[in-house]
Amino acid sequence: AILVAQGGEPAPPAPEIDATDVSGAPESDDSAAVSETDDAERPARRRSRGGRSRSRRATEETEVATAAGDEAEAVEEQDRPRRRSRGTRAPRAARSEATEDTPARAEPATDSAADDKQVEGVVELVGNGSAFIRLPPEADGDDVYVSAAQVKRTELVPGDRVAGPVRPPRRSERHPSLIRVDSINGRPADEVSEGTRFEDLPATYPTERFELNSEDPTVKAIEWLTPFGKGSRVTVVGPPLSGKTEALVGLADALRAIEGLEISLVLAGSRPEELALWAEHGLTPVGTASLGASAEVQAQVIEQAVDQAKRQAARGAHAVLIVDSVEQLQLHAARRALGAARAIVDGGSLTIVASAPIPVGGETTIIALDQALTALRRFPAVDLAASGTLRADLLVGEAGAEAIAKARAEVLL
Incomplete structure (x- = not known):
C-alpha cells in the first residue's frame, strides 16, 4: 500500500507453500553434507560389526519382529477386559445398597444348643474303629455316631453303656454325633479311661x-x-x-x-x-x-x-x-x-x-x-x-x- 501511494508497483504475492507437501522441497546444503557423511561412515560401521551376512541379518530381524509381536499381543491381552465366569458384578455403590436392604442371614446354631439333649445306649463297634450308640426302641431319635478318636480315647468296647450329649447331623452327615462321653457303665468316663495301661498290668x-x-x-x-x-x-x-x-x-x-x-x-x-x-x-x-x-x-x-x-x-x-x-x-x-x-x-x-x-x-x-x-x-x-x-x-x-x-x-x- 505504501508503494502504491508513492507511485510504485506492488510486489508480487509470495507463493503459498503446502505444509503437507515437503517432497519437492530442496534439501539444504547441510542436509546433503550430513547424508554424504552417513554414506561414508556406513561401510565403516558395517565392517566394525564383523561383516554379518544378509541371511543372518534377516534371521535376527525375524526374531526381533516375532518378539515384538508377542510382546504386543501380551500387552493387548493385559489391556483387554477380563470376562467374568459368574456374571458381571454390580457397582460398589449398588452392592452397598443391596447389602443394606437385604436382611442378614441367620447364624447357624452352635453345638451348645445340642448339649441339652442327652442320650444313653449300648456301644456297637464298626470295622473302621468308630462306633454307634444303639438307642432303645422307645427312645426318640436315630442311633448316635461315635468317632474312632473318642472310642480309642475312652477305650470303649462292645456292650458298654455310654451316656453323653449329642449334636444334630451336619450337612454331609447322616446321623447325630456324640459330643463327648460323660459316663461308661454308670462310672465317669475319666475314671474308666485313666486306669492302668494294659501293657502295665501284671x-x-x-x-x-x-x-x-x-x-x-x-x-x-x-x-x-x-x-x-x-x-x-x-x-x-x-x-x-x-x-x-x-x-x-x-x-x-x-x-x-x-x-x-x-x-x-x-x-x-x-x-x-x-x-x-x-x-x-x-x-x-x-x-x-x-x-x-x-x-x-x-x-x-x-x-x-x-x-x-x-x-x-x-x-x-x-x-x-x-x-x-x-x-x-x-x-x-x-x-x-x-x-x-x-x-x-x-x-x-x-x-x-x-x-x-x-x-x-x-x-x-x-x-x-x-x-x-x-x-x-x-x-x-x-x-x-x-x-x-x-x-x-x-x-x-x-x-x-x-x-x-x-x-x-x-x-x-
Missing part, C-alpha cells in the same frame, strides 16, 4: 484250660495233646493246604460253646471262599482285609482288632481273638500282635489264636499241622513232633503233662 502263665468238648478229631487232639487256656498265645502253623483255616473254624465253634468268653474274629489276607466259610459258621469279623491288600493294611486291621480285645480284657472280660492270618505281616508286626495276649493277675485275659506258615516267636502253644496227613485225609492231622505247650502242667496237671510227653515220645520213636 501277667501270669495261663492256668485255666479251655475244655473244647469237640467231636472233630483234629480239635480233640489239640485239646489233649497241645492244650491252651485263658491268656495263651497260640499259632496254628503249617504249609499251604495243610488245613489251617479249617482248624481255626473248628476251634472257634468249640470256643463259642464256652460261657463267659468274648470271641471276635479278624480276617487278613483270606481267600474269598474262606470268607464264605466263616459266614456259614455264624462268625462276623470285626475287621477284614482282602487277599490283595498290602501288608500295611492287613497289619492295621489286625491291630485295631487287638486294641479292641485289649480293652475288653482290661475291663475284666475274658476275650478271645481269632486271626486268620498273620502270614503277610512282617515278623515284628506279627509278634507284636500276638504278644498282646496274656492272663492278667486277678483280672481278665486275652487269648489270641492265629494262623501262620511258621511260628512267629513268643507263643505259649504251637499247633503244627501235617500237610501230608491232610492231603490223605488222615485226621487228626497234627504234627506232634513240631507241636507243644509251654508249662502244660499248669493247664492239665503233672499227670496230664506226663501223658502228653509219653504220646509225643511214641510218635518220635
